[in-house]
Amino acid sequence: MSKILRVWLCMMVGWIWTADASAVLEIEITQGVEAGVPIAVVPFEWRGSAPPPQVVSDIIEADLYRSGRFDTIPHRDFLSQPHDHNEVKFKEWRLIKAEALVVGRVQEVTANQFRVEFRLFDVFKAKQLSGFSYVVNGGQLRKLAHQISDIVYFKLTGEKGAFDTRIAYVTVENAQLQPRYLLRIADSDGYGAKTILESKEPIISPAWSPDGAKLAYVSFENRRPMVFVQRLLDGAREKVANFPGSNSAPAWSPNGSTLAMVLSRDGNAEIYALTLGTRKLRRLTNHHAIDTEPAWSPDGRHIVFTSARSGRPQIYRMRSDGSQVERLTFEGRENLRASYSRDGKRLTLVTHQTSGYHIGVLELDSKGLLVLTNSTLDESPSFSPNGGMILYATRQGGQGVLAAVSSDGRVKQTLKFQQGDVREPAWSPYNRKL
Amino acid sequence: MRKPLFYVLVVLMSVTIAACGGKKGVKDEGASVEDRGVSAAGTGAGVDAYGRPIGTGEAGDMLGRRKVYFEFDSATLDEESRALVEAHANYLANNPNMTLVLEGHADERGTREYNLALGERRAQTVSDFMGALGVSGNRIQNVSYGEERPESVGHDESAWRLNRRVEILYGN
Structure with a gap:
């Protein structure tokens, strides 16, 4: 009886918290940009009855600033507030040293239908x-704003934007007494969070399928780490690895057919490749030291992984059949959890220096290591799909938070959620369009 | 035992550390171990699966101690830990129906996946040593929680040293 009541209460609390979550996110820019493209984003004109459901121009401005490639000019410097091309006086914008200008308007066409120009x-x-010009419903305004940011980013930098993408992460509430672990998905700026799995046991290592339709992750719900794959559309989930011992660190091959993962079924953590269609299992590493954290190269030919075979964990690379193992990292006490940028030229990783665990980028050609962060317990880095930003987990004020850094290290920000300890972020591949 | 006074000191020190943690608002191991007693196959406190006490409960009593601690990024047993594991291996020899779960853990430094493998390795080390002492492998089950279930939630060495551990959980 009391157990039923408790379960019911937990469900209630979970529901309330889920519904409330998008409202309590706070993004703090902790380190700004010095030499980005100066851009003026004029607040869009609003033509509607009630206040707009989303302030589209604010979302665009925040996106551009967070990318580290732009210096957004304060609104108080603006000499006018144009909303259309015939209202723009370019001289005024040259005067305040803007190189690019964004103007627009949002008009309520019918109830919950908006024209955005x-x-x-x-x-x-x-x-x-x-x-x-677009017509969308209220629920699509935020996504549309991110897509406009992507267009601006592409036009001005020549590179594809990654604002209209998603992140997955794990939140832990009440960690000390009765922990609740939530696997969540949100927009790339942390808004619009949804819970896709809730458990009393730990959840770690979410990994996006290359088409963005599924997540693989490790759940301890059966008192032992096992690998699951869950479809996002309907939440259907499947246990794909429950061999004796630990089943962990899933990583999708670029074509989505195979999961590299770590199994300890032979007594020691080794990397295996599981073909999802046939359930064929192939062992890739064979070493008495720990081998873990596999990640595929974008062309599918290589897998990087963490191995302690030199005594301390360092990053190694092998062919995806397990052959030709070579060590990639030599700087720093330890290097762990590497993953590729989409162009395959760089790795982001956790580097253990004398000052702590930081996020780093390794250039694969030069083997040069750039340390991007100075907080001490940073982990779980992943590139945005365009390679411009790195999302990671860190600690702030005794709490786990998500943070992002531009891949040149110039802009840093934290995403703070009001409740719970946040960890294990993973950036999605490019999103489907509206 | 060869150094009873030393063990008494170690126990006293652990108690003191736990108490200090409590004062600072840091949770000691009490609550979480009870949780796991229900959830895991065995029991964390000094009793077996039926609530019968194991060990005498006296200071210096090895069987009452269920946690083996490790150095940073190490899965090596020191002399004290080997004596502790030996005491449990002897107990298992005299109680052939008893089984156990060895639960490996790591501190929060480094990555979660590496720590999961490290916790597994620590459990495996204890399991291998018990095997060498004659305990049959099919009586032991290893499980790793990595850094997911800290004994102490602090973010300094005084917490980390308590979190790098293998817990010996009896069941049958």
């Missing part, structure tokens, strides 16, 4: 670079 200008050439 935006234009991007090159201030020096006095020329429109892009301009679109």
Whole structure:
């Protein structure tokens, strides 16, 4: 009886918290940019009855600033507030040293239908670079704002934007007494969070399938770490590895057919490849030291992994059939949990220096290691799909928080959630479009 | 035992450390071990699966101690830990129906997956040593929780040293 009541109460609490979560996120820019492209994002004109459900221009401005590639000019410096091309006086924007200008308007067409117009200008050439108009419902406004950010980013940098993407992470509430572990998915800026799994036992290592439709992760719900794959559309989940011992560290091959993972079924952590269709299992490493944290190269030919075969954990690379193992990291006491950038040229990893555990980037050609963070317990880094940002977990004020750093180290930010300890972030591949 | 006074001191020190943690609002191991007693196959306190006491409960009593501690990134047993494991191996020899779960843990430094493997390795070390002392492998089950179930939630060496451990949980 009391157990039923407790379960029911937990469900209630879970529901309330889930519904409330998007409202309590706080993004704090902890280190700003010095030499980004100066851009002016004019607050979009609002034509509607009630206050707008989302302030589209604020979302765009925050996206561009967080990327580290732009210096957003304060609104108080603006000499006018244009919303359309015929209202723009380029001289005014040259005067405040803006190189790019974003203007637009959001109009309520019918109940919950909005027309969003935006234009991007090159201030020096006095020329429109892009301009679109969309009609979407209220629930799609935030996603649309991220897509506009992606267009601006592409037009000005020549590289694909990654604002319209998602992140997965794990939140732990009440860690000391009766922990509740929540596997969650949110927009790349942390808003719009949804819980996809709730458990009393730990959940770690979420990994996106290459098509963004599934997550593989490790759950301890059966008192032992096992690998699950869950479809995001309907929540259907499948246990894909429950061999004796630990089953962990799932990593998708680029074509989505195979999961590399770590099994201790032979007594020691080794890396295996499990073909999902046939359930064929192939052992890739064979060493008495710990081998773990596999990650595929984007072309599928290599797997990087962490191994303690030199005495301390360092990053190694092998062919995806397990042959030709070579050590990649030599700087720092230890290096762990590497994963590739989408172009395959860099790895992001956790590097243990005398000052603590930091996030680093290793250039594969030069083997040069760039240390990006100075907090001491940083872990779980992953590149944004365009390689511009790295999302990771760190601790702040005794609490686990998510943080992001531009891959050149210039801009840092933290995503603070009001409740719970947040950890194990993973950045999705590119999203489907509206 | 060869050094009873030493063991008494170690026990006193652990108690003191736990008490200090409590004062600072840091949780000691009490609550979480009870949780796991229910959840895991064995029991954490000084009793077997039926609540019967194991060991005498006196100071210096090896069987009353169920946690083996390790150095940073190490799965090596020191002399004291070997004596502790030996006492449990002897107990198992005299109680052939008793089985156990060896639960490996790590401190929070480093990555979760590496620590999961490290916890497994620590459990395996204890299991191997028990095997060498004649305990049959099919009476022992290893499980690793990595850094997921800290004994102390602090973020310094005084907490970390308590978290790098293998817990010996009896069942049958």
